[in-house]
Amino acid sequence: MSDHHCEHDDDFPAAEAEQGMAQDYTRIIQGLGEDPDRNGLIGTPLRAARAMSYLTRGYNQNLEELVNGALFDTDNDEMVLVRDIEFYSLCEHHLLPFLGRCHVAYLPQSRVIGLSKIARIVDMFARRLQIQETLTRQIAEAIESVTGARGVAVVMEAKHMCMMMRGVEKQNATMTTSMMTGTFRKDARTRAEFMGLLRSN
Numbered sequence: 001m002s003d004h005h006c007e008h009d010d011d012f013p014a015a016e017a018e019q020g021m022a023q024d025y026t027r028i029i030q031g032l033g034e035d036p037d038r039n040g041l042i043g044t045p046l047r048a049a050r051a052m053s054y055l056t057r058g059y060n061q062n063l064e065e066l067v068n069g070a071l072f073d074t075d076n077d078e079m080v081l082v083r084d085i086e087f088y089s090l091c092e093h094h095l096l097p098f099l100g101r102c103h104v105a106y107l108p109q110s111r112v113i114g115l116s117k118i119a120r121i122v123d124m125f126a127r128r129l130q131i132q133e134t135l136t137r138q139i140a141e142a143i144e145s146v147t148g149a150r151g152v153a154v155v156m157e158a159k160h161m162c163m164m165m166r167g168v169e170k171q172n173a174t175m176t177t178s179m180m181t182g183t184f185r186k187d188a189r190t191r192a193e194f195m196g197l198l199r200s201n
């Protein structure tokens, strides 16, 4: 499980990890045929290591601490939809960014979650090494487990730098993934209502 990072912060301080990564970035720069000692590159290995830590900071977060009790009782059982949550992730095959928008809907049972927490849940899973399908599923499962919702729907639309900057170089390809649980999966009308809301302004 990728969550093992959470427990070892004390054994393996972030600063030490960053120093190690900085040395590796020096080797990468040398591997490119560049001179890591030239003026413009002097601080680059450490900066790159810190940037990489930041881009993967989701490994140091967990769901419980992140939600931190921001759940509220409700009688409302109507669909809650949050559209256009922007996200940035790194593909686990090339360590290149993929980024786009995430739409989340759920059908509350007796609890709703603070809106900003939904965006933070998206971020927690996005800021790891990912593939889009897994990311989509993890967000849906997290929202379901935290809220006890009757169903959760997550749609993600993203552009992948590993497709745009290398490989097939398809600059306009957007990948869409979705995950439906509970009522969204079982009931075509609920699914259609969700899709209709996504398309509307």
Ligand SMILES: [Zn+2]
Residues within 6 Å of the ligand: 091, 092, 093, 094, 095, 096, 160, 162, 163
């Ligand atoms: Zn990739």
